Amino acid sequence: MSTDQVTSLTGVNTGGALGTSVPRREGAAKLCGEARFVDDLPRQNVWLGGTVRADVPHARLLAIRFDPCFDWSRVVVVTAADIPGENVVPVVLRDQPSLAESFVRYHGEPVALIAAADEETLQQALDRVDVDLSPLEPVFDIDEALAAKVPLFGPENVFRTITIRKGDAGETLQTADVVVEEVYETGAQEHVYLEPQGMQAEPTASGITVCGSMQCPYYIVEGVALLLGLAQEQVRVIACMTGGGFGGKEDFPTLIAGHAALLAWKARRPVRMIYDRVEDLRYTSKRHPARIRHRSGWSRAGRLLAMQIEIELDGGAYSTLSPLVLQRAAVHAAGPYQCDQIEINARAVATNHPPRGAFRGFGAPQVHFALETHMGSCAARLGLDPVELRRRNVIGPRGTLATGQNVGEDVAAAEVFERALVESGFLARRAAYDDSNRRALSAAGPERFKRRGIGLSLFMHGTGMNGDGEGLVRSEVLLRGNADGTVSAVTCQVEIGQGTQTILAQLAADGLGIPVEWVVAEKPDTAMARDSGPTVASRTAAIVGGLLISAGRQFREEVERRSGLCKADPDAFRSAIARLATEGPLESRAYYSRPPDMQWDEATHRGDGYLAYTWSCCVVALEVDTLTGEVKVLDVTAVQDVGKVVHPLFAAGQVEGGVAQALGWALMEETVWADGLLRNATMTDYVIPTACDVPPIRAVFLEHPHPRLPHGAKGLGELPAEGPAPAVANALRQALGIHFNRIPITPEIILPAWEDRQQ
């Protein structure tokens, strides 16, 4: 893997550490094995918790039987009847119980919990519980679920329906010169964070403390308080060092934290729950499988006249974050194109699969796969070059997106596109591959069976939470002067490997105008930090980082005012902080509030879907072995306008990681389901890319600072995982002349399709 270039075109000179690759805060601790993850906490007096699960996908729960031959006094058991508060995992709709009470709706749904002093006793106890279930007909298919013969959620088995309308697409489609209609499907995907889910809870004099692997401490405060019937102030949540999240530690930890809390509450002692890899693969959330239908109307000249898009997500048995994933999918579905007649109808559907949840991209990778693959098909139908087709329709300054959001001047879709063509040598390589593919027909040896292709995708990702989400959370950050003259940045953003501690220190230091080393990024602890929002939605550097800059500027003014210093040298400024901090609290807070020029109507889905958009173009070149169907990705070029690069090395790392994850989703990561259970639930059978499968990746950053953010930095974390899949499909279109509308595209899909084509 290599990123051979990190480009800054319009580098904003902010001075200090912003825009430089300062050392990773927790890097040395991780390298030395000193970083403490939840399972590294001391083990004295800590009991271990385990889960009794249903072994059918849909059933009436009749009884839970405990073997009378086992000495149950050795363990602590919790069932739904033991829940002191409300039996719910609160995410959006509150339909998911913490423990099943009268129905189970997915294979593996938790039915009871057991805690024991050691693993052996725990296992013995788990083996001696029988769950008496009366099976009901399950439903796994989206259409069958929509037929609503098997009731799972509401009258229609639909968690949420979203409609977005701009103009009248239906009418325009009737008169368009060419209408192209196709259906695209994407599969589930596992996060494969390095550290499986894990949580520890301990009752305290005033309530309960929960620590563990998570992205969103305040989600857990809410969940545990509801479950135990406590006030939120009685629940303290501390995020441990977290070994990767990718969204998998957004919603799911609320469930396992609740379980650890229930056991600890009843046992009156600390209880730790750690999933092993198989349990984690089987029963935690996955990326939503999607089915997306595009009907697009074109003029003969290749002008995009109308788009009609239907989106269906398989949400699994409970809604979790599906309503919001669906919303992001819907708002992104029409992509970065100017089209005046758009109709988007989106539904998140209930099935008896394990609940799906947040995953890097949050619904956007699915819709970008559909649209950018569709653009390739449309170009073929129109007989136009897909490059030219995109040029003719890409959104420009003051253009409007599907929700009517006017992008103003802050739109770099065309620029990232043209830049990517140049950086990847797209046109020349495409011609060369056409040529080598032709010559292969008469070649001897292995070349005869090789075909090559290059493809691209153009897309965007909205920064921060959907619509008015950020305005509703009203994130708060705190800067506090310390007696040694350092400044603590207090937030509840979690270090999940993405470099949060480092980046937030950089941004705070930038606002404060002090060296980054003088900023202490405090660990997320709800006893110390107010809610600065979840560590999700590519929002940490953009939103929370922006608040830290504002707080830093205020802090500096305050110190200057109180100390009488003005434009002091750093050492004098530090001394002033130290002195003022010893005299009394020296603090500065900043709160998020919706920019006055931002409008959003949640009911009609009209207005500014997001605060800002990151624009990107991804180019993938690949080679196919037509004898085996193997795809070798030769290289990837990803160009993105991120507003401002905060930390070049981390930014490049986000691109490399996102591209690798998306190549796995596109080419390898098949989830095999049988009766609602993931069958390939081991790292042997769930095939993800290794370092050997990751091609050279070239990350190029453009920097057009966004005026709605103090530092101009837009979200980056999710974006890189959204472009590679359609670029792969488009590259395969050139290599093989086959349109693949469904991922993953494995050798066993490619081979028969190629053979069919030869006949």
Next chain:
Amino acid sequence: MKSFDYAAPTSLAEASALLAHANGQARILAGGTDLLVQLREHLREADLVVDVKRIPELMELSFTPEQGLRLGASVPCYRIYEHAEVSAAYPALAEAARIVGGWQIQSRASVGGNLCNSSPAGDTIAPLIALGASCTVVGPEGTRQVAAEEFCVSPGKNVLRRGELLSTIVFPPPAKSGGSAYERFIPRNEMDIAVAAAGSWVELDPSGKTIKNARVAITAVAPTPRFAAEASQWLAGKPATEETFAQAGELAKKVASPITDMRGTQEFRVHLVGVLTKRTLAKAVERARG
């Protein structure tokens, strides 16, 4: 993992006696890269684990062009591919040793262990068969030789009887105009279990244009690794051309009887046998020509 007794004998006789007289299930431990995982996951049980790495014969690797290779059953994979002469004389073996797991695994895992684990997909087994290796088995009743293709009898099972252990794998000296190759198909580039694999060995006549002798073996496509006898015999005397390799691939398919599972369908695996046989033959011939 349930607890077990552990013994580390220093001679073949001692090891054989321990294995013969064990109470309950005795298991042999070489690198442990399969056994320890299987014990932890309750895929195999053991009351006694006999570590054979202190037996000198089992850790010995000796090679001369005249005598060939004697490979102790516990010699870790890295010692094969790091040995320049062995790698040059038996490229199929070196290729397989290089892809058993990752580097960490290769520093522990042995070819003997790979064979005794008797997985239908064991990476080093096709090369053993193609290269005509013979397995020296030591037991209470003495020593016997077993051809590599006769060693495995069903998934996870082999010819070893109670009290017996594999001591050495003996490879014939390399032929003058000989070459070999091993290739597997996996859904990614490294660290995976073969969906299908083939190993081929050829000896060319002095002209370099005709195949004098050949041996083809295929794995992961039947309950045990298979020697493709018909394909191998048919190859003798044939011109060393792409057409010949392709036809041999068709013949090799006849001994494949794969199952459909999460890693691949029956049809796909049979198809791969043809492709991989053809490719390994081509590579082996190229190597034979120097």
